[in-house]
Amino acid sequence: MSESTRRAQFPAMPELSDLTDPLQQLFGIRPQSPYGIRIETHYETDAYVVRGEMPGLDSAKDFEVAVTDGMLTLHAERNEQQQDRQHSEFRYGAYNRSVRLPDSAKAEKVTATYDDGILTVRVPLDKPVKAASHKIKVASAK
Numbered sequence: 001m002s003e004s005t006r007r008a009q010f011p012a013m014p015e016l017s018d019l020t021d022p023l024q025q026l027f028g029i030r031p032q033s034p035y036g037i038r039i040e041t042h043y044e045t046d047a048y049v050v051r052g053e054m055p056g057l058d059s060a061k062d063f064e065v066a067v068t069d070g071m072l073t074l075h076a077e078r079n080e081q082q083q084d085r086q087h088s089e090f091r092y093g094a095y096n097r098s099v100r101l102p103d104s105a106k107a108e109k110v111t112a113t114y115d116d117g118i119l120t121v122r123v124p125l126d127k128p129v130k131a132a133s134h135k136i137k138v139a140s141a142k
Helices: 003-009 016-020 022-027
Strands: 038-043 047-053 063-068 071-083 088-100 111-115 118-124
Touching (some): 047 071, 063 118
Antiparallel strands (some): 047 118, 063 071, 071 088
């Protein structure tokens, strides 16, 4: 059930997390995923692609992408401060996410690009991925 459906059913009853989370109470902000970086993965014909949402970062200095022992690690660190005569603001934090690569991955040929807040990592594969499909018969439990 989606968040909007759940809230529409019981508008007078807030969720427990809404009552206990100070960010939600003060600003209406929901915390990010426990992993820090929201990612999606998919296969293309000749590559394994990992995309991560990382808005507001500088691709030249805030990212580290590494492959070690079959694991792709995405690391980003933000350290930003704005100051004027009246007030100052700062934002900081580190994000890490690791993904197991397929056995046929060519770790030495991994490429990464950053565009509009999305980090895209392409991992070439030794063997092209063939779409395998077969039907599964669903049996009755009775």
